[in-house]
Amino acid sequence: MKIHNFSAGPCILPQEVFDKMAEAVLNFNNSGSSIMEISHRRADAQEVIDNAIQLVKDLMNVPDTHEVIFTQGGASLQFVMVPFNLMKLNGGKAAYTETGAWAKNAIKEAKRMGEVNVLASSADKNFNYIPKGFSIPSDVDYFHCTSNNTIFGTQMKSFPNSPVPLVCDMSSDIMSKPVDVSKFDVIYAGAQKNMGPAGSVVTIVKKDILGKTGRDIPNYLNYETHIAKGSAFNTWPVLAVYGVMLNLQWLKNLGGVPEIAKRNVAKAELMYGEIDRNGMFTGTAEKEDRSEMNATFVLKDESLKAEFDKMWKEAGISSLNGHRDVGGYRASMYNALPIESVQVLVDIMKEFETKFG
Template sequence: MERTTNFNAGPAALPLDVLQKAQKEFVNFNDTGMSVMELSHRSTEYDAVHQKAKSLLKELMDIPDDYDILFLQGGASLQFSMLPMNFLTPEQTAHFIVTGAWSEKALAEAKLFGNTSVTATSADSNHNHIPEADLSGIKDGAYLHITSNNTIFGTQWKEFPNSTIPLVADMSSDILSRKIDVKTFDVIYGGAQKNLGPSGVTVVIMKKSWLENENANVPKMLKYSTHTKADSLYNTPPTFAIYMLSLVLEWLAENGGVEAAERRNQEKADVLYGTIDASGGFYAGHAAKDSRSHMNVTFTLRDSSLTKKFVEEAKAAKMTGLGGHRSVGGCRASIYNAVSLADCEKLAQFMRKFQQENE
């Protein structure tokens, strides 16, 4: 069977090696006579999966010992409300750098629990760049929230802000795509369905000292301490998604780790942006060059009437997920870790051919 090249923004491509290993173990995991989906989350067999996922994530991201690793549910969207619910009091202010739809949603949720401030925003240019933020006036505050990569608009932070207050990052769409210093952040969170695995599990990496300020008047299931004390096993976790996460992390480690992934992602992005820039305006990137994402390449066609034809012909050529979000229009190629350089070269070749046939 010929595989379709998957450029979907999420749920996104998974490594073929991972899918094949999961297929092989699907009915009989580690000679248990059961699928991993059937294992009790209290069993020793599942615990090995759980601890392997935590250990690999800690190793790959170089997570210090004073951070907790949580596997939660509800996606990054639940974190938008769970964070201020636990750590934003009515007399405090949460600061936001707004760079797209997801940071806008995080801001809206925080407003329900306390004061908020927009430190910088790129909204006036339809979020085509990462704005400069003057943080000199921020001496106190609950936290500063950023979205490290913006799937819809195709922008990405290249250097993170030097914040004097706790820094929180939604890294759903570029976690493990490049080397970062975890110690820069007090909280990192992300849904798995882009670089980490299938949808259904959310990774939260939180400095342990943060829990000292946790709001006691929060329902038990929505308190981070509930899950840290129970090692993310307070209730039944998404066991199969965590198993798949462990396989993806294992695949990443076997393929050179985060450093090698970062090099591959640079090469992949260069192929597509190079094609856009060399098109003489037939293709135009949405993001400013100094803010271009290495995960989501957004572009429009000179003649917008050709967009539907582009997407349909790409699909006929076994490439899917290239339609742009309505906020930007045009096209979007999501090139997460599991998307190969050969996949991007295939798309670039198609783009050049399509231009020749439609200029």
């Protein structure tokens, strides 16, 4: 049976990525060696990371003022690297918005290193909306926001004009729609949603903001280290980056970010249309802040949970359960999820309404 994979991440990737990865694990580029056993310094390995970096630049129209690096440790290590690289040693201050679990963790790390001004929070309504109307002070070292909140199903639809460096955690919606990279000073994203398998992080950083904090930054935590070494400061995660390269090639071949953005809008409209139409369900996020990546919804009548769960599982749908902080259901519709899978879910929701409504 075909599996419809709504996992919140690591998540569905295109079948051609699986096919090409399996081939490379056995025989990389017809070299007779597995991609798992070659030195990261070999010319054909170097091509992998160079291609992956170039694909990020091409797909996101990264200007020459910025550089793209691959590191490890997930967004969680970026929460640490951002203040190390941008927050002044003496009198360091930063502004954050608190829009969910990951934003909270980012704030926690910054607070260890300086003063943090939380400009706005949606904690009062379990993070079901994106706060607006705040102003960013001009006396902080940077402003940090989270573009998409997987757990709560909210997404920023626009970004503020910031008087200070603008930093954004785009882990769960990078490359889902066009963004103007020139507006940002740092964009980072764990690869395991729209970019590839778990095990690497992409950071896009404006070069001229670095080296100004007065901090003696550990080498691995210093963006300048990775820029200077072309992301090969130490052994990079070859399998993970190869997976990203394959996935970004797939995205480029199908028309890049503008094309995938159209598909993502169509999927989200289909999904939210059904949530709003169907009397059995309620969406949990404020409509204007709904995420195109993660649709969160609950049953109006929780006593029907066993029946609904049985129906979607029998249809081959997997990983639809909501996060424990929200409950209910979460349909994650990352780039590689075909609209056909959303249609299967919508059909099940309609059938559920017919049977139990």
